[in-house]
Amino acid sequence: MANTSSRTLRLLSLLQTHRYWPGSELADRLGVSVRTLRRDVDRLRELGYPVEAQRGVDGGYQLAAGAALPPLVVDDEEAVALAVGLQAAAQGGVAGIAESSVRALAKIVQVMPPKLRRRVETLRAVTEPVSFGGGPAVDPAALTVVAQACRDAERLEFGYTAADGARTQRLAEPHRLVALGRRWYLVAYDLHRHDWRSFRLDRLTEPHRTGARFRPRELPAEDAATFVRAGMRNIPAAYTVDVLVHAPADRVRGHIGRWAEITPADGEDGSQRCVMRMTVDSLDWPLFALGGVGADFEVRNPPELAELAREWGERFTRAAG
Incomplete structure (x- = not known):
């Protein structure tokens, strides 16, 4: 049982670090037969891991996205x-x-x-x-x-x-x-x-x-x-940031990651735009992140962010001489 459990964890680790494994290659890595590999895959499925299988001579396995996040194995x-x-x-x-x-x-x-x-x-x-x-x-x-x-x-x-x-x-x-x-x-x-x-x-x-x-x-x-x-007194309130960015949604996500909700909002003229929304307790961070995107943007909310952007813009203009 200990060997089986250890092998199952090893299988899970391999599936989580490789997009697609041919069945024969995966069996060789684990040192088992293809038939034993199929039983181990079934065991993972029983534990809630969505392992997809492709049948045939060149068949193999890969871990798919599931409805819930199962336990992860990390090195x-x-x-x-x-x-x-x-x-x-x-x-x-x-x-x-x-x-x-x-x-x-x-x-x-x-x-x-x-x-x-x-x-x-x-x-x-x-x-x-x-x-x-x-x-x-x-x-x-x-x-x-x-x-x-x-x-x-x-x-x-x-x-x-x-x-x-x-x-x-x-x-x-x-x-x-x-x-x-x-x-x-x-x-x-x-x-x-x-x-x-x-x-x-x-x-x-x-x-x-x-x-x-x-x-x-x-x-x-x-x-x-x-x-x-x-x-307590003088605790800064949380700000709800709403900004229209004149750049594709994928590009903005690449710079800001998962820190914000990015929604495509393409213009009627075919221009690629998106809306960035986030909740923060300091306005410095969203303004810093937006500056890194390298695209024009329009502050919809809050007014304090628009004022801060104006202050930063004037300061940078003076710095540029």
Whole structure:
């Protein structure tokens, strides 16, 4: 059974890294007969992987897109790249991406071997992240520890520096992580103060999980983000960006990737155009991304983005002499 399971994982890994495998070549790579290969493919299908087969002498197999995302098999290099990329996305400027990146990062780090964790930490230590919007830097390792404690309902101990500079040690029951206004907040029940609190993660030091589990308490708010907003002032609101770009949709997607929703909107004269929509808490990032497309664009919303584009344009014009 162990050999069969190991071979099935190997088969899955090969199918995920190659568009199409002739049956005989795939069987040779696995060291099995074509008949055994067919049984292994059927086993993958039973697990929910949509493996397509082409019959005949030159028949083969390939992994197709499914209705849901099945578990992925990644090698060491891919696992390190995923972790580093998620760390960067966790401090990005696009609303919603940061929080989902931290959740995914916590899952990956949980099962990552120590040698790969060291490689990720080494890469992070020698890499200077680019931050749009000027938010304070947060240690990705601390983000991961706090996210895991929230997920597992495990008490957390950490040092904390208040706004007035006072430093204290805290023991808390973590509830949720919230990204607001270019900052990360931990919503938790403070066991020393016997009340709910929100903590800025850039002021939090040396968090570590205590191993003590707890029964989650009921938060006195609709959700964690509402709780944080109720106790904070001057948090930038999220902006809904709507821009008409005079360039093909595929070209804009190539520059901006999946950070925005790109919809074709070709003109009546046959010109290729598209509409870019995204939600951000800093307008610097969408303007920077649009500048990289190399095409004219029209800001539909918000007015603040049009004003920022005007300021940037005047500044660049002066710089050009």
